Amino acid sequence: MPVTLSLRKSMVRSLALGDATTLARGELTLDARALANELEAQDERIATVEVHTTLPGESTRVVCAKDVVQPRLKVDGTDPGAGTTYLMENLAVVTCGPIVGFQEGIIDMSGPGAAYTPFSELALVVIELRVVDGLRPHEHEATVRHAGLRAAEHTARRCVEFAADEEEEIHWDEFPADAGLPRIAYVDMLLSQGLLHDTYVLGENARDGLPLVMDPRVVIDTGIVSGNCVSACDKNTTFHHQNNPLIAKLLSGHGKRWNLVGVVLTNEPTRLAEKEASAARAVDLVRGLGAHGAIVTKEGFGNPDADLMMITRGLEQAGIKAVAMTDEYAGTDGGSQSLADTTPEADAIVSTGNANQRVRLPAMQKVIGPLPDITRLAGGYPGSLHEDGSMEVELQAIVGSTNQLGFGRLSCRES
């Protein structure tokens, strides 16, 4: 009996603060005080929590956003990838606060910046968090990461008793009936380098134990949690993993247009020998799945470009057709080479945009988060923030703007 993942979705149509957290006919009321109290009580490393809400179209800027999490909950005790998961659509929890590692980002809810981030289209519960003095950066990161997950669970827990609007059952069988369809594997590269560049797979740091083959449903059932501070534009937040667009699309055509034969999760180590070993192992796993073709996605930029090229080259040399997805760093004028590494075998690249492009962001009526820190973020620079509250930044500083899972529509071409 194949296992099934059942997603029970509650649509959130409005969000307001109130005395109790309830969801009725899509109207979510949030008891901010109760949420803040719970977070403060659960972790003594937290000094203060402020809970804000903001909606699409509002004149709001969230700065120094760290992670984005879709509120979800499992109540039947099953592991990720099976059983029933409750989730809240059109809603996300965002963590923010003083910077940990330069690489938190901006979310604008309206204006020109909003077009570059998918989170401008969601109702947001923003957790602005300050930690106690003297905390080391790694503990600071862990504190914020845990608080985001707890806030998402807290919100979802209070809403599961209300009937879901929609139920989706996700079946996946790696040996589908129609064997004549192309066999496609997905290689999902996770930034996992330690030093504030970590990702967690089923609770374990992705530095160890990867590459491995994973059921695609585990990935989208919060099997992967982001814990890293790489540039905001191309870090895969927890929300991106939960809503991985390639997995969603590959599952929807599975057994009809192609057969999704599996997901290979792999890492992006720091040492050359480890990169070569990981890439070779990932290619072996794809070959073991009997794939005709594979799509490779990346997280971060710079040295991960080398991992992407090694995997792509290895796949092609093994006779497996590969498409690689990457963003570009072509300079603010677009006139420079875009990648840190290349290989002639990478003849099918999907570009998710030049992260160095600058964008002017007008002042907003409301700013959530520590605004002066903006000049220290990757993608910001001294002088980024103007006196009137407007700013000029590279797309790099906007959360999810050049997401390399292919979440958005931004691309780049020769002119």
Place this chain on the structure above:
Amino acid sequence: MPQKIRVIHYLNQFFGGLGGEEEAGAEPSWFDGPRGPGALLDELTPELEVVATIVAGDNYMAEHLTEGTERILALIEQHTPADRGVELELLLAGPAFNAGRYGMACGALCQAVQSRLGIRALTALYPENPAVANYRREVAMLRAGDDVMGMREALEGMARVGLKLVRGEPILPVEDGTIPRGIRQNYFSVSTGAERAIDMLMRKLSGADFETEYAMPVFDRVTPAPAIEDMGSATVALVTSGGIVPRGNPDRIEAASASRFGEYPLEGLDRLTAETHQSVHGGYDPTYANADPNRVLPLDVMRDLEREGRIGRLHPLYYATVGNATSVRRARRFGEEIAALLVNEGVQAVIFTST
């Protein structure tokens, strides 16, 4: 009827009707209305009106490119005083096909007119014209044939692309038949990256044509300099892209996409400390570099080597920038400038640390 777009047309002595090679020394001159191919431009495109033609000789422009360009700019300004409300909107230069001298004049003039007078400009060249390499980044170029047989087609293309330029519409090499500028430009596709990736893979698997969204560039390969025979007398410098700067970051080097590098003293220092130096790099966790900056800029070890006589001496200055999302072009410039400074100071070897 809407007002026509006012065009100024640049031609060499031959196409401008002055004569052949014997007139190649002709200095720039101004003619009202179209000349030669300009008449065809007018005829082909009712939206455009060639209000004037500037003609100069190929040799004159090749030998006096800067002065000739200045004189043409002066001619344009003299004939279009702002108080008369005469405003030119577009300069069309050529087509110059594969003619080298003519192409260079067209490129230089287009560049000067658009940057100094704010007038949109376009030329038409054969892709192998030497002016393409010189000016393609800044100047819009229609892809023309290699000789005058392609005149009509080139003029049609210039009119079509010129109109798009004036209207501020994006110019796309494939659709518009222009020479790629080598500039990457963002745009929003109709489909998501995930959808495009699956489509591309399905096409690739079925053997159908597919088009990559980023063609692989060819990277420079640097040949290492010959080994130093006597390290015991060599002056060695430290350079880093790891963002180690004196505490307070006096040059305000950015955490990513650095626009500058800094030059800092090492004289009198035996090692760096958390009190004297810090990392401003945004691409790695700076905790350990901040606790002991020698981990990225190994001054402590260099002083040991100096004491042991394994190197002649450590250069008393070091250079630092942040190598994080820094474009290759900018990095090359930093490299050239730092190398020139080091060579000038008699440094024979560099230990370059990256992160």
